Amino acid sequence: xxKSKVDDEVLDNLEEILVTSxxxxxxxxxxxxxxxxxxxxxxxxxxTELNKILHEEIASLxxxxxxxxxxxxxxxxxxxxxxxxxxxxxxxxxxxxxxxxLSAKFKSKGYKxxxxxxxxxxxxxxxxxxxxxxxxxVDVVSKGMNTDPSAVAFDAVKRGVExxxxxxxxxxxxxxxxxxxxxxxxxxxKRVMQKVTADVPHEVILVLDGSTGQNAVNQAREFTKATEVxxxxxxxxxxxxxxxxxxxxxxxxxxxxxxxxVGEGVxxxxxxxxxxxxxxxxxxxxxxxx
Amino acid sequence: xxxxxxxxxxxxLKNIKGEGSISEINVASTVKEIRRALxxxxxxxxxxxxxxxxxxxxxxxxxxxxxxxxxxxxxKIVSDKLTELMGSEMVPFTPTGNPATVLIAGLQxxxxxxxxGKLGLRLKKQGKQVLLVAADVYRPAAIDQLETLGEQxxxxxxxxxxxxxxxxxxxxxxxxxxxxxxxxxxxxxxxxxxxxxxxMDEIEAVKKAINPxxxxxxxxxxxxxxxxxxxxxxxxRLDFDGVVLTKLDGDTRGGAALSIRRVVExxxxxxxxxxxxxxxLDEFYPERMAxxxxxx
Ligand SMILES: Nc1nc2c(ncn2[C@@H]2O[C@H](COP(=O)(O)OP(=O)(O)OP(=O)(O)O)[C@@H](O)[C@H]2O)c(=O)[nH]1
Ligand SMILES: Nc1nc2c(ncn2[C@@H]2O[C@H](COP(=O)(O)OP(=O)(O)OP(=O)(O)O)[C@@H](O)[C@H]2O)c(=O)[nH]1
Ligand SMILES: [K+]
Ligand SMILES: [Mg+2]
Ligand SMILES: [Mg+2]
Numbered sequence: 001x002x003k004s005k006v007d008d009e010v011l012d013n014l015e016e017i018l019v020t021s022x023x024x025x026x027x028x029x030x031x032x033x034x035x036x037x038x039x040x041x042x043x044x045x046x047x048t049e050l051n052k053i054l055h056e057e058i059a060s061l062x063x064x065x066x067x068x069x070x071x072x073x074x075x076x077x078x079x080x081x082x083x084x085x086x087x088x089x090x091x092x093x094x095x096x097x098x099x100x101x102l103s104a105k106f107k108s109k110g111y112k113x114x115x116x117x118x119x120x121x122x123x124x125x126x127x128x129x130x131x132x133x134x135x136x137x138v139d140v141v142s143k144g145m146n147t148d149p150s151a152v153a154f155d156a157v158k159r160g161v162e163x164x165x166x167x168x169x170x171x172x173x174x175x176x177x178x179x180x181x182x183x184x185x186x187x188x189x190k191r192v193m194q195k196v197t198a199d200v201p202h203e204v205i206l207v208l209d210g211s212t213g214q215n216a217v218n219q220a221r222e223f224t225k226a227t228e229v230x231x232x233x234x235x236x237x238x239x240x241x242x243x244x245x246x247x248x249x250x251x252x253x254x255x256x257x258x259x260x261x262v263g264e265g266v267x268x269x270x271x272x273x274x275x276x277x278x279x280x281x282x283x284x285x286x287x288x289x290x
Numbered sequence: 291x292x293x294x295x296x297x298x299x300x301x302x303l304k305n306i307k308g309e310g311s312i313s314e315i316n317v318a319s320t321v322k323e324i325r326r327a328l329x330x331x332x333x334x335x336x337x338x339x340x341x342x343x344x345x346x347x348x349x350x351x352x353x354x355x356x357x358x359x360x361x362x363x364x365x366k367i368v369s370d371k372l373t374e375l376m377g378s379e380m381v382p383f384t385p386t387g388n389p390a391t392v393l394i395a396g397l398q399x400x401x402x403x404x405x406x407g408k409l410g411l412r413l414k415k416q417g418k419q420v421l422l423v424a425a426d427v428y429r430p431a432a433i434d435q436l437e438t439l440g441e442q443x444x445x446x447x448x449x450x451x452x453x454x455x456x457x458x459x460x461x462x463x464x465x466x467x468x469x470x471x472x473x474x475x476x477x478x479x480x481x482x483x484x485x486x487x488x489x490m491d492e493i494e495a496v497k498k499a500i501n502p503x504x505x506x507x508x509x510x511x512x513x514x515x516x517x518x519x520x521x522x523x524x525x526x527r528l529d530f531d532g533v534v535l536t537k538l539d540g541d542t543r544g545g546a547a548l549s550i551r552r553v554v555e556x557x558x559x560x561x562x563x564x565x566x567x568x569x570x571l572d573e574f575y576p577e578r579m580a581x582x583x584x585x586x
Contacts, residue, residue: 127430176541215543
């Protein structure tokens with residue numbers, strides 16, 4: 001490939017690639033500014049070099065996860081009692097499915113896992129998690145439908161302690177982030193859990209649907225206000241949507257992406273890898289050529 | 291977070307150096323602002339480009355350059371344009387046949403099963419003899435979910451727990467409906483990706499088998515840029531009759547609705563505004579949706 005000029009055409013191409021990947025106008029402009037700052041406009045650089053710069057600049061906005069930990073599906077050492085993970089997000093994003101997949105991963109690493117069916121609202125939510133528990137051979141704590149979700153969370157952590165489990169993962173009902181009562185319920189779940197052991201949950205995973213557009217930013221904002229979100233899981237990336245909105249989210253809220261969902265099967269969970277993700281945004285498209 | 295459209299238009303039109311009247315340059319930067327607003331609302335990139343080009347032509351055609359209140363005129367042009375694009379008139383949901391059959395399709399988690407429950411309740415209230423059909427054989431507890439909704443609404447749900455073939459479940463359900471005096475059958479299906487050939491073949495086969503009077507495509511209103519690709523593929527396969535827009539009780543701008551409408555030219559027939567089954571299924575008003583997208 002020959003030399004390519006960083007001109008308006010290149011920047012327009014880049015804008016199209018990013019916006020159509022749901023990166024959002026604001027973050028796209030931020031990325032373009034950073035590229036412009038790094039490479040003087042109208043300067044010739046090789047296409048390879050330019051593509052490398054593009055990828056690096058985008059990746060630098062993504063908060064670092066320790067993907068070695070994730071890939072090994074390990075939990076930190078020296079924690080008293082079970083390691084507790086609370087899973088939250090808006091309706092239908094893939095929380096329950098992600099929990100099912102996660103429990104299989106942890107179990108295969110030799111951890112003893114307990115699941116808590118604290119979505120007591122959505123029709124057959126408890127049955128759904130129980131079926132995942134059967135599928136992965138993991139204990140599911142439930143009190144049935146229409147019971148108090150924080151009581152379920154309490155019981156799940158308690159069961160984890162009593163049975164010497166390594167990990168407790170608590171499923172919650174989908175809730176839209178603009179519903180104050182439902183968001184407050186998350187704080188209550190947390191408070192009640194802490195009656196069993198202080199310092200739980202150790203992790204709060206916010207699940208985002210990879211096909212969601214700019215609303216995911218609002219979701220991240222409100223969920224991080226309501227609970228201390230420690231990591232993101234981006235689902236449904238096996239489709240044609242790119243999940244680009246997560247770049248701005250990771251940058252703005254400094255939360256790492258830990259997992260990606262790439263299908264409905266138990267095996268369809270992967271550790272998030274920055275460069276691969278950035279690569280997939282471009283999907284073989286070359287910003288230096290139109 | 292995002293400023294509303296009329297403020298943006300006013301700001302863009304304001305001459306930075308306060309020198310004289312509106313110029314073509316102002317118009318150009320205003321059009322750019324509008325495009326940005328549309329993109330922030332998740333209107334598809336290409337669709338936003340096309341629409342803003344049309345808006346520019348119209349604005350110049352109406353000679354916005356000499357209007358006394360160019361901002362107001364511009365805002366009106368944009369809002370009218372979007373309303374028109376959203377489909378100016380309501381297209382009713384009018385399933386026919388004996389029994390009438392309705393097929394529900396869409397991506398994973400978009401709200402199909404919940405919508406099926408709501409539609410069942412609505413039709414029951416209209417005095418119809420409704421049968422809901424659990425034809426999602428994949429998702430864990432999908433059948434239980436629809437059954438629960440049926441119990442909550444007092445609507446019968448047809449299930450075949452041992453049958454893993456959605457086509458024959460749907461066919462058998464229609465037969466059952468005929469034999470049992472049902473006037474309308476609503477078939478819930480599994481969520482599927484548009485690029486999943488096998489699953490798309492399957493739903494096409496369900497459609498062929500029951501020849502539904504109405505096929506509805508259910509889409510999450512929070513969907514981003516990919517909405518058009520998905521809608522297009524589903525439409526190519528199913529030639530659906532209408533769109534159901536869900537989760538509008540959130541704070542999404544819902545630009546996907548506009549993109550889908552523009553690209554597949556199918557009407558939005560229902561909007562869903564909550565998880566509960568009562569009073570959360572509404573008719574679609576194009577003007578309200580246009581205002582919502584524009585943040586007005
Ligand atoms: N293609 C694909 N589908 C997924 C993925 N993750 C989840 N799903 C599907 O998305 C749908 C919703 O998943 P759930 O796990 O029930 O989502 P949820 O967030 O628990 O939903 P609620 O509890 O109702 O809020 C199901 O059909 C899942 O099979 C993924 O990574 N890829
Ligand atoms: N807030 C809100 N939630 C909704 C609405 N419609 C559906 N939901 C919720 O969205 C989630 C997914 O809904 P489902 O009806 O299970 O979606 P689905 O398309 O059948 O999902 P799959 O069968 O897994 O593809 C559930 O938590 C529903 O309660 C709505 O209009 N507003
Ligand atoms: K993808
Ligand atoms: Mg769930
Ligand atoms: Mg369903």
